[in-house]
Amino acid sequence: xANPATPLGSSPGANEPTVHHAVAGHAHGAGGxxxxxxxxxxxxxxxxxxxxxxxxxxxxxxxxxEVMFFGGLFMAYIVYRTMYPDAWVGGSHHLNVYLxxxxxxxxxCSSLTMVLAVRAAQxxxxxxxxxxxxxxxxxxxxxxxxxYFEYASKFEHHLVPGPxxxxxxxxxxxxxxxxxxxxxxxxAAHMVVGIVLMAIILVMAWKGQFxxxxxxxxxxxxxxxxxxxxxxxxxxxxLYLLGFHGxxxx
Amino acid sequence: MSTAHIGTVRLYVTVFAAxxxxxxxxxxxxxxxxxxxxxxxALGIAVTKASLVVIFFMGVRYNTPLTKVVVIAGxxxxxxxxxxxxxxxxxxxxxxxxxx
Numbered sequence: 245x246a247n248p249a250t251p252l253g254s255s256p257g258a259n260e261p262t263v264h265h266a267v268a269g270h271a272h273g274a275g276g277x278x279x280x281x282x283x284x285x286x287x288x289x290x291x292x293x294x295x296x297x298x299x300x301x302x303x304x305x306x307x308x309x310e311v312m313f314f315g316g317l318f319m320a321y322i323v324y325r326t327m328y329p330d331a332w333v334g335g336s337h338h339l340n341v342y343l344x345x346x347x348x349x350x351x352x353c354s355s356l357t358m359v360l361a362v363r364a365a366q367x368x369x370x371x372x373x374x375x376x377x378x379x380x381x382x383x384x385x386x387x388x389x390x391x392y393f394e395y396a397s398k399f400e401h402h403l404v405p406g407p408x409x410x411x412x413x414x415x416x417x418x419x420x421x422x423x424x425x426x427x428x429x430x431x432a433a434h435m436v437v438g439i440v441l442m443a444i445i446l447v448m449a450w451k452g453q454f455x456x457x458x459x460x461x462x463x464x465x466x467x468x469x470x471x472x473x474x475x476x477x478x479x480x481x482x483l484y485l486l487g488f489h490g491x492x493x494x
Numbered sequence: 495m496s497t498a499h500i501g502t503v504r505l506y507v508t509v510f511a512a513x514x515x516x517x518x519x520x521x522x523x524x525x526x527x528x529x530x531x532x533x534x535x536a537l538g539i540a541v542t543k544a545s546l547v548v549i550f551f552m553g554v555r556y557n558t559p560l561t562k563v564v565v566i567a568g569x570x571x572x573x574x575x576x577x578x579x580x581x582x583x584x585x586x587x588x589x590x591x592x593x594x
Contacts, residue, residue, distance in 0.1 A: 301561045308568030315572045322576060323583050341521065348517050356510040359501070359551045366500045470552045474544045480517075481536035485524035 284458040303464040328416040335420030336486035344484035354383035355473045362466045365459035373449040384439045434472045441465050499556035509550045516543045
């Protein structure tokens with residue numbers, strides 16, 4: 245490392261604290277300071293680049309804990325699926341492949357609008373951020389509405405584990421549906437958190453708080469949103485597509 | 495000014511189209527029976543999609559080496575969980591251990 249002050253390894257030359265133009269409303273850098281600094285630069289960081297790198301790294305460390313959190317559920321899925329393969333195929337038959345596929349597409353669209361919102365912040369487009377964040381929130385809501393109708397149909401058809409579970413079905417299928425509800429339920433909870441997060445980011449973007457120099461909150465909220473998308477990318481084939489071999493609607 | 499890499503709209507739309515394409519493929523493939531290959535094929539497509547999201551949408555490609563190591567290590571530990579976990583569960587019936 246050429247410069248010990250930047251342990252996160254920024255490219256050489258990016259280390260000098262740049263003199264940033266002060267954001268409107270701040271009197272920072274108007275003189276008095278020997279070294280003007282960006283008003284969004286926290287004191288414990290050397291440069292805006294280092295601050296962004298630290299935020300990104302910190303968010304990834306959190307996301308790794310999320311990987312482990314969902315990993316435990318996937319582990320349970322693998323164990324019970326190897327023990328009761330038939331119950332898994334049978335249970336998967338009761339899930340609606342088209343609604344699951346629709347939701348996969350909805351989440352992929354929302355990931356596109358999310359990445360475009362981050363890009364809008366990077367190029368300093370306030371309108372771009374607002375439009376794409378609203379679209380992301382709307383698509384996330386569509387996902388949850390579709391999920392609601394799926395859950396409602398499971399309750400109607402007595403597919404919820406417990407005393408009211410359809411007695412004509414193998415008992416082991418309750419294990420499949422337990423994992424289905426826990427995994428998709430926790431995923432949906434993450435979606436709700438993501439939507440709230442996006443609403444907060446939307447307000448901040450509305451106030452014009454982000455621009456090419458500083459967009460860390462949009463960036464790391466985007467990482468969270470994409471992570472939740474990735475979880476669904478695995479849940480969809482593992483839960484919905486097992487019982488599809490008999491053809492659609494089987 | 496920030497030195498962060500800014501991806502082009504064209505790149506993001508291409509990745510988006512690829513993700514939708516792989517979603518259609520995974521549904522189409524599920525309509526065919528490849529025997530024991532069913533799950534590996536479905537997982538292969540899912541891993542490809544997830545990699546596209548991580549590398550391009552999450553921008554890990556342009557992150558610092560330290561962040562890349564953390565990301566790769568995170569998924570590596572997930573495979574340790576699955577690997578060691580299944581070593582236990584798969585081998586239990588071989589030994590006739592009660593409690594399975």
